[in-house]
Amino acid sequence: MSRAWPFRFSLFLSLPVSLAITGCQSxxxxxxxxxxxxxxxxxxxxxxxxxxxAFKAKWKAKTGRDVAFEESYNASGAQARSISSGFDxxxxxxxxxxxxxxxxxxxxxKPDWNAGEYKGILTNSLVVIGHREGNPKSIHDWSDLAKSGxxxxxxxxxxxxxxxxxxxxxxxxxxxEARDKxxxxxNLAPVREIMAAIQANVVNxxxxxxxxxxxxSERKTGDAVVTYENELLLRAKEGDAIPYVVPxxxxxIESPVxxxxxxxxxxxxxxxxxxxxxxxxxxxxxxxxxxxxxxPVNKEAAAAISARPAPARLFTxxxxxxxxxxxxxxxxxxxxWTTIAAERAQNRxx
Amino acid sequence: MAIGARTLQRHRPSxxxxxxxxxxxYLGVMVVLPMxxxxxxxxxxxxxxxxxxxxxPYAWHALKLTFVTALIMVAVNVVTGTATxxxxxxxxxxxxxxxxxxxxxxxxxxxxxxxxxLVAFYGPSSVVGAVIGKAGWKIIYDQPGIILAxxxxxxxxxxxxxxxxxxxxxxxxxxxxATLGARPWTTFVRVTLPTLWPSILTGAGLSFSRALGEFGxxxxxxxxxxxLTKTAPIYVFGExxxxxxxxxxxxxxxxxxxxxxxxxGLNALQRRGGVHDGN
Numbered sequence: 001m002s003r004a005w006p007f008r009f010s011l012f013l014s015l016p017v018s019l020a021i022t023g024c025q026s027x028x029x030x031x032x033x034x035x036x037x038x039x040x041x042x043x044x045x046x047x048x049x050x051x052x053x054a055f056k057a058k059w060k061a062k063t064g065r066d067v068a069f070e071e072s073y074n075a076s077g078a079q080a081r082s083i084s085s086g087f088d089x090x091x092x093x094x095x096x097x098x099x100x101x102x103x104x105x106x107x108x109x110k111p112d113w114n115a116g117e118y119k120g121i122l123t124n125s126l127v128v129i130g131h132r133e134g135n136p137k138s139i140h141d142w143s144d145l146a147k148s149g150x151x152x153x154x155x156x157x158x159x160x161x162x163x164x165x166x167x168x169x170x171x172x173x174x175x176x177e178a179r180d181k182x183x184x185x186x187n188l189a190p191v192r193e194i195m196a197a198i199q200a201n202v203v204n205x206x207x208x209x210x211x212x213x214x215x216x217s218e219r220k221t222g223d224a225v226v227t228y229e230n231e232l233l234l235r236a237k238e239g240d241a242i243p244y245v246v247p248x249x250x251x252x253i254e255s256p257v258x259x260x261x262x263x264x265x266x267x268x269x270x271x272x273x274x275x276x277x278x279x280x281x282x283x284x285x286x287x288x289x290x291x292x293x294x295x296p297v298n299k300e301a302a303a304a305i306s307a308r309p310a311p312a313r314l315f316t317x318x319x320x321x322x323x324x325x326x327x328x329x330x331x332x333x334x335x336x337w338t339t340i341a342a343e344r345a346q347n348r349x350x
Numbered sequence: 351m352a353i354g355a356r357t358l359q360r361h362r363p364s365x366x367x368x369x370x371x372x373x374x375x376y377l378g379v380m381v382v383l384p385m386x387x388x389x390x391x392x393x394x395x396x397x398x399x400x401x402x403x404x405x406x407p408y409a410w411h412a413l414k415l416t417f418v419t420a421l422i423m424v425a426v427n428v429v430t431g432t433a434t435x436x437x438x439x440x441x442x443x444x445x446x447x448x449x450x451x452x453x454x455x456x457x458x459x460x461x462x463x464x465x466x467x468l469v470a471f472y473g474p475s476s477v478v479g480a481v482i483g484k485a486g487w488k489i490i491y492d493q494p495g496i497i498l499a500x501x502x503x504x505x506x507x508x509x510x511x512x513x514x515x516x517x518x519x520x521x522x523x524x525x526x527x528a529t530l531g532a533r534p535w536t537t538f539v540r541v542t543l544p545t546l547w548p549s550i551l552t553g554a555g556l557s558f559s560r561a562l563g564e565f566g567x568x569x570x571x572x573x574x575x576x577x578l579t580k581t582a583p584i585y586v587f588g589e590x591x592x593x594x595x596x597x598x599x600x601x602x603x604x605x606x607x608x609x610x611x612x613x614x615g616l617n618a619l620q621r622r623g624g625v626h627d628g629n
Binding site for chain 1: 573
């Protein structure tokens with residue numbers, strides 16, 4: 001076990017305590033405005049340590065008032081469910097637009113949430129492959145994950161909606177290649193083949209991306225971990241650098257933010273929330289996201305990531321037909337990924 | 351809801367009634383109603399849909415895996431648990447009371463921590479894991495890991511149900527058998543075991559029931575691959591997360607019904623006598 005484990009563990013233990021403390025602060029204290037955030041787990045560090053303090057200072061300078069944040073972090077799907085069933089977050093920060101659509105369905109978020117300049121997307125990132133020091137298994141592309149003797153880690157797409165980014169990236173790269181060969185009727189056999197070969201190399205499917213990372217770095221499980229670039233860079237920032245490669249063709253991760261109007265009406269903090277959203281998209285806000293490993297959506301903050309590798313070919317969920325279509329094609333009971341897992345079990349002769 | 355702290359007197363039956371009504375109400379609200387609510391929701395789509403949800407290959411395999419691993423665990427537990435109880439009761443050795451205190455430790459350890467511990471010790475990156483890997487076996491992230499986790503979390507059950515019976519056992523019969531020339535093993539099988547078996551069954555039933563719902567430790571060590579190492583509780587969690595509520599409810603209902611059946615069976619066993627109350 002690495003030395004970071006107890007520290008992380010204590011952080012984990014102290015979280016409920018800190019949440020309880022922040023939860024106890026009354027947002028109606030004199031000279032204080034309250035703001036509730038419901039976010040997915042991955043943005044905990046960047047918001048709590050980076051963006052929120054910076055915005056607090058800005059708001060203080062502008063209005064002379066304090067901001068009392070109430071933050072809730074949870075797996076993206078669970079967070080979406082909790083907001084749609086009544087958790088009164090003013091701002092929802094989620095892993096993917098599929099979860100945001102849940103909030104639209106529940107009438108919590110306006111249907112035109114993605115109409116603005118940035119299409120409702122707050123951060124970008126890439127699906128990348130983390131590998132061991134010195135790249136002993138010489139991993140550079142998705143096909144290398146299908147080689148025999150390579151142990152692969154990615155989270156279970158059934159339990160982690162965010163984890164679907166990883167498998168969508170593998171699927172998308174193979175699909176685009178098939179389309180290049182034959183635009184009219186792409187041959188899907190090789191797509192299925194590479195996904196099955198990689199799945200056969202999967203050592204363990206953890207419940208979340210975070211757990212997969214911990215498993216890879218602290219327990220030294222596997223040879224490669226499929227994950228998001230921002231997660232690896234955040235770990236590097238915390239002193240646990242994992243070398244990684246950006247595959248030649250990979251998926252652009254687009255994580256959305258939206259205002260929950262019902263909650264802001266209830267709390268009467270429309271002005272504050274608007275200022276907060278504006279700050280999130282500002283060059284300053286986006287630069288903070290970049291410092292924590294994300295890729296900014298605001299071009300003016302792009303200087304912050306000039307040193308990072310650029311993939312030869314970057315595709316988006318829209319290029320693959322959108323979240324809803326991917327959910328159906330890959331993860332439904334008859335979906336491609338679901339049936340691949342079945343095949344694999346049969347191959348083991350069980 | 352507060353019941354007077356005065357002692358309840360026999361000639362005031364109304365107070366006794368309040369107490370009885372309150373505790374039954376508590377049982378209802380805490381245990382029975384949630385069970386009923388889930389069961390009703392699970393069977394609501396009708397028997398056919400329920401059966402389809404259960405016989406769906408992923409659900410079916412998850413249930414099968416759960417029951418088979420639990421059965422294997424029980425078989426091991428019955429032997430090792432009885433042997434451990436025997437050693438603790440019949441032998442004197444230094445540190446016996448310490449061992450006795452340690453038996454319950456697996457109940458005190460959070461199950462997720464159990465999983466982390468098992469991965470740390472048996473995992474692919476550990477010394478033990480490496481040795482096992484050389485032999486071509488895989489424990490962690492495979493089916494043996496599930497059994498290992500179940501063995502850990504159910505360790506005390508059989509021991510703790512057999513121990514008190516052994517302590518109270520009248521040894522006159524054993525001694526008589528020995529005097530008549532029976533070997534120790536024969537004495538154990540023919541004389542001691544018939545007295546012990548109800549308590550062994552109780553421990554086995556309880557550990558089986560507990561294993562059906564084990565999530566925390568298994569999710570860390572199993573690998574969670576559908577149709578290979580995904581047990582029913584993990585399947586339920588996954589289906590809830592990915593929006594297949596009906597499938598999750600159906601499998602939950604099967605787990606719940608199995609646990610209830612085991613409990614009813616154990617109760618019947620105890621009514622027939624022969625089982626001493628454990629601690």
